[in-house]
Amino acid sequence: xxxxxxxxxxxxxxxxxxxxxxxxxxxxxxxxxxxxxxxxxxxxxxxxxxxxxxxxxxxxxxxxxxxxxxxxxxxxxxxxxxxxxxxxxxxxxxxxxxxxxxxxxxxxxxxxxxxxxxxxxxxxxxxxxxxxxxxxxxxxxxxxxxxxxxxxxxxxxxxxxxxxx
Amino acid sequence: xxxxxxxxxxxxxxxxxxxxxxxxxxxxxxxxxxxxxxxxxxxxxxxxxxxxxxxxxxxxxxxxxxxxxxxxxxxxxxxxxxxxxxxxxxxxxxxxxxxxxxxxxxxxxxxxxxxxxxxxxxxxxxxxxxxxxxxxxxxxxxxxxxxxxxxxxxxxxxxxxxxxxxxxxxxxxxxxxxxxxxxxxxxxxxxxxxxxxxxxxxxxxxxxxxxxxxxxxxxxxxxxxxxxxxxxxxxxxxxxxxxxxxxxxxxxxxxxxxxxxxxxxxxxxxxxxxxxxxxxxxxxxxxxxxxxxxxxxxxxxxxxxxxxxxxxxxxxxxxxxxxxxxxxxxxxxxxxxxxxxxxxxxxxxxxxxxxxxxxxxxxxxxxxxxxxxxxxxxxxxxxxxxxxxxxxxxxxxxxxxxxxxxxxxxxxxxxxxxxxxxxxxxxxxxxxxxxxxxxxxxxxxxxxxxxxxxxxxxxxxxxxxxxxxxxxxxxxxx
Numbered sequence: 001x002x003x004x005x006x007x008x009x010x011x012x013x014x015x016x017x018x019x020x021x022x023x024x025x026x027x028x029x030x031x032x033x034x035x036x037x038x039x040x041x042x043x044x045x046x047x048x049x050x051x052x053x054x055x056x057x058x059x060x061x062x063x064x065x066x067x068x069x070x071x072x073x074x075x076x077x078x079x080x081x082x083x084x085x086x087x088x089x090x091x092x093x094x095x096x097x098x099x100x101x102x103x104x105x106x107x108x109x110x111x112x113x114x115x116x117x118x119x120x121x122x123x124x125x126x127x128x129x130x131x132x133x134x135x136x137x138x139x140x141x142x143x144x145x146x147x148x149x150x151x152x153x154x155x156x157x158x159x160x161x162x163x164x165x
Numbered sequence: 166x167x168x169x170x171x172x173x174x175x176x177x178x179x180x181x182x183x184x185x186x187x188x189x190x191x192x193x194x195x196x197x198x199x200x201x202x203x204x205x206x207x208x209x210x211x212x213x214x215x216x217x218x219x220x221x222x223x224x225x226x227x228x229x230x231x232x233x234x235x236x237x238x239x240x241x242x243x244x245x246x247x248x249x250x251x252x253x254x255x256x257x258x259x260x261x262x263x264x265x266x267x268x269x270x271x272x273x274x275x276x277x278x279x280x281x282x283x284x285x286x287x288x289x290x291x292x293x294x295x296x297x298x299x300x301x302x303x304x305x306x307x308x309x310x311x312x313x314x315x316x317x318x319x320x321x322x323x324x325x326x327x328x329x330x331x332x333x334x335x336x337x338x339x340x341x342x343x344x345x346x347x348x349x350x351x352x353x354x355x356x357x358x359x360x361x362x363x364x365x366x367x368x369x370x371x372x373x374x375x376x377x378x379x380x381x382x383x384x385x386x387x388x389x390x391x392x393x394x395x396x397x398x399x400x401x402x403x404x405x406x407x408x409x410x411x412x413x414x415x416x417x418x419x420x421x422x423x424x425x426x427x428x429x430x431x432x433x434x435x436x437x438x439x440x441x442x443x444x445x446x447x448x449x450x451x452x453x454x455x456x457x458x459x460x461x462x463x464x465x466x467x468x469x470x471x472x473x474x475x476x477x478x479x480x481x482x483x484x485x486x487x488x489x490x491x492x493x494x495x496x497x498x499x500x501x502x503x504x505x506x507x508x509x510x511x512x513x514x515x516x517x518x519x520x521x522x523x524x525x526x527x528x529x530x531x532x533x534x535x536x537x538x539x540x541x542x543x544x545x546x547x548x549x550x551x552x553x554x555x556x557x558x559x560x561x562x563x564x565x566x567x568x569x570x571x572x573x574x575x576x577x578x579x580x581x582x583x584x585x586x587x588x589x590x591x592x593x594x595x596x597x598x599x600x601x602x603x604x605x606x607x608x609x610x611x612x613x614x615x616x617x618x619x620x621x622x623x624x625x626x627x628x629x630x631x632x633x634x635x636x637x638x639x640x641x642x643x
Contacts, residue, residue, distance in 0.1 A: 042626035051240035058236040064203040072203040107282030109310040116275035118362040118599050123268045
């Protein structure tokens with residue numbers, strides 16, 4: 001037991017030393033390590049309760065406009081198609097909210113709407129358990145794609161849960 | 166001397182007071198994320214259907230529960246982003262999305278606006294998500310540049326989840342107690358993840374082509390580094406980025422806060438790395454992934470010449486007892502065999518019985534390759550065994566006939582990090598658009614909020630020592 005503890009400590013020391021070398025090579029100072037933001041901490045139960053109480057009391061800042069509601073319905077592909085259709089050059093060219101854009105040589109702003117959406121997709125595995133991932137596929141998958149997704153889901157389940165092969 | 170000393174002390178005192186003042190100010194700061202309700206009357210957030218309070222969520226209609234749950238998500242994010250007082254609008258609603266009996270879209274989110282060249286940004290000619298640009302500039306940029314106000318984030322949940330044609334029998338769980346039932350999708354965990362993307366946890370590069378979005382990198386790409394080429398993504402060509410996006414186990418996040426967070430959050434686990442020399446296409450470290458097998462004392466080190474039992478395509482993949490000729494080939498060497506047909510321990514046992522000093526198994530699948538190998542004690546395996554990707558396997562096999570060697574190196578480290586402790590990114594060998602590159606690697610342990618796959622046991626806290634999301638957010642400027 002003692003030996004195991006000694007060994008663990010030695011491992012940690014080696015690991016720390018290696019990291020210290022690696023990061024000092026990258027020019028990071030001890031001052032940065034001492035910054036208070038280096039030590040963020042997980043939420044406490046009191047903070048969770050406070051957040052819940054605020055959530056119960058909260059109301060929407062505002063109701064979306066008709067244009068925003070309409071934009072919200074678009075899939076990523078539809079939003080991208082809209083963006084491509086009304087492609088901005090160097091001035092405000094977009095005719096709808098979802099593609100408004102301003103651009104000069106040194107600065108720019110774009111309303112991209114749903115064009116950069118990342119999706120959480122769900123896939124049921126053979127045993128009925130679900131996994132979700134962020135994928136841009138918004139349309140129903142064909143059989144081949146579906147099979148691939150399920151194979152991936154099984155592989156990930158294997159990676160996390162551990163199966164033998 | 167005294168004068169200098171006194172001045173020094175005064176300065177130190179003033180600094181200390183300033184620091185206290187700063188810390189005090191920081192402690193009361195929090196971003197304010199607010200819901201912009203994008204649902205029509207009587208649906209989604211406005212659904213009047215009565216509902217019993219669930220898991221600490223006291224709402225008595227579906228609409229109320231949804232609003233409370235979403236505001237809870239926004240509250241967690243607000244408290245997490247504790248060094249700013251800006252208000253961030255999140256346009257959200259429950260919208261029908263593609264779905265069928267076994268798969269579909271749960272939820273989607275992303276930045277609604279993006280900026281470059283605005284005040285406070287560290288990198289020039291670089292896209293910043295709208296919420297982050299606003300935080301860095303310290304003021305509302307929408308009115309200034311776009312002429313009116315826009316929500317900074319869009320986030321939608323699939324309204325049809327649980328319906329007859331959309332994973333029937335399942336449904337959203339709106340409780341805040343992290344106790345979603347087996348057949349329920351935890352709305353809070355899902356939306357915590359999604360809002361993270363909206364705040365900037367994403368690459369804007371097209372992973373399939375390596376092209377920048379609208380001709381510019383985003384802040385994300387400045388922190389991505391490929392350990393094989395040694396280049397960051399902003400130093401690469403499109404083709405190099407395209408290749409790097411599938412360089413599994415070799416794409417890392419270089420941000421310092423994430424490095425520190427990883428040391429505080431991720432578990433130390435045994436890890437076996439390979440070091441290859443003399444190969445034609447594959448030299449140096451190959452970050453193999455063998456959690457738990459061949460790692461017991463006395464089984465985890467060794468080196469030797471490589472001996473190729475098969476070409477990776479023929480049926481003989483080490484599952485049968487070796488013939489005399491095969492045994493002669495691998496004796497005292499490291500046998501390279503293909504994955505498939507039998508359990509890993511059997512391949513190891515056959516190689517060991519033939520006198521091999523180690524085994525490298527090359528994957529037969531281009532996607533993930535992290536597996537639990539089972540216990541080496543079952544067959545009394547005493548030699549080290551590693552599995553490498555199909556891609557690396559192909560490269561290694563190109564060395565057949567050469568004087569190539571492999572060394573097994575026992576290298577315990579934080580699960581989900583590289584040799585230097587930097588967090589690995591998700592870069593499966595087959596690109597997954599919208600998923601590759603914009604998440605942590607699935608090898609992280611404990612499971613993280615921003616991994617690509619929900620595992621159900623992620624924390625609802627976003628900071629170390631529970632999670633690394635906030636650490637990365639700090640790196641990009643939050």
